[in-house]
Amino acid sequence: MNRHNILIFDSGVGGLSVYKEIANLLPCANYFYLFDNEAYPYGELAPDTLVDRTCRLIQQMMQRQRIDIVVIACNTASTIVLPHLREVLSIPVVGVVPAIKPASLLSKKAVGLIATPATITRQYTHDLIRDFADDKDVKLLGSSQLVDMAEQKLRGQPTDMIHLHQILEPLVDVIDVAVLGCTHFPLIREEISQVLGKGVELIDSGMAIARRVVSLLAESGDQEGVGIKEVFSSASPIQEEALNKALDDLGFSPVQLIQIQDA
16 A cells, blocks of 8 residues: 555644645545644743654654654644754655735735734744735734633533633624634634624635645555544543544544653
């Protein structure tokens, strides 16, 4: 079998939104999903710690399994870790960045960037706004609570719509395009749309990342059958029946533990 081996990495389960987009284009590939739940959420980590954990975990996975491409399905990690990973790996590494450019092209009113507080404050994010949306009014909204809501939804818990409205209130009736600047947020896309209204278009980076992955995998790979889907976490998800069911529904095997090794 000549199946591509694709490793998708995130601090939590938000990267599954990116997995779905890639799997739509490459349904026959082998997928390995690795999430560093021991250090979740990444937005609260010091940059050096984030780089160290991400590089070590990914290199550990590559010692266990041949990998053709790594996808960092985390905006916070992507803005910090990509240069370091590309120095130590000989395979392609793809990251996610907020979809500021396409949002600015669509907007006729104002753009709302919804992301984690860490992404909102990164110079990289402000450089994107300067380079691609300098002529647009860009409203920044940083929230870690939305990340928790997405994690909880995947675990079968209902979304608190009143609380969600309170978080998004600064953007209501103000913007016409919203950038979902965290891979967790597409998991609660419907709820966010309900609060912001049908007149607001929601954009994320998932499809663009999927197309990039396809373009970097030079060989076509197998086009028939179903590849393996394995999921690994850095801490054991205890009594997480809803999470295991959600992963099972996506075709993943039960969560395996991959504890981070000392340097």
